[in-house]
Amino acid sequence: MPLEPYAYALRIRLHDTDAAGVLFYGHLFRHAHDAYEAFMEHLGFPLKDLIGTGASALPLPITQAQARYERPLRLGDRVRVELRVAAVRRRSFALDYRFLDDRGHTCARARTVHCLVSQEDAGLPAELHQALIARVASAGPSP
Template sequence: MDELLAPGLTVVPAGETWFRYNVRVQPHDTDYSGHVWHGASLRWLEAARVECLRSVGMDFADLVRLGIDLPVVSLETRYHQPLRLGDRAMVLTRLIPPERLRLHWEYRVLVEDRLCLSAWVTLVTVDRPQGKVFRAFPVDLAVAIAKLNASFG
């Protein structure tokens, strides 16, 4: 990865389509050993998810304006190999077709061809003013989900 590519769709060797978000490991991302601290990778996952939604016209500021929260209800991470200060990492994410009203996101974090982290995050849609889970996806979010499903096939 000589140059960091702009965020966007990418096809991995297995023929799967993922959204690509690039990061460089900064000093504040590391712990005393020089390896990426686990909390830093969680920020990258969220940033990739936010940018992926933005790529289909669903800006996070619009979600806030519409009173839609997307809290994480489940998170699983697997650390395969460490990332180190200065590494250029590619965060790949894709939305798995929704199951009921849950949004399942899958992630891979790679440095060159080296798989460093796998993750799965599940979100629910909450009506912030009411403090209750939506019974159906809000229209604007449903449109974005449909676009993502079409992109990821």
């Protein structure tokens, strides 16, 4: 049975919007990143510990990001972000995000790809790889 997507809630604030009171397009990725941080902590891999500094730091930059906007998100809207693991490889993983308004309408979709860039590491740590693989069953359609 597929896992439910990880859910993250937010509200569109004034500083998120453009002059028309609609979510400024670039801020969608900021909210996706906030959901990603909360998701990784939920899995037991808080980013402050995972990517931190020093010898144990694990660089996982976003190497690809895309979004599709379907309906406007406006000032004051309550939004539910559903995050699903779309793919896991030895040195990377992809996350899909679906942004829903309070009526359940899909307003936007996004995908980010995170890649291990350190040449010294053979791949993602086994515990992180397994935690992400366990979530792949919940993957929905690509954006």
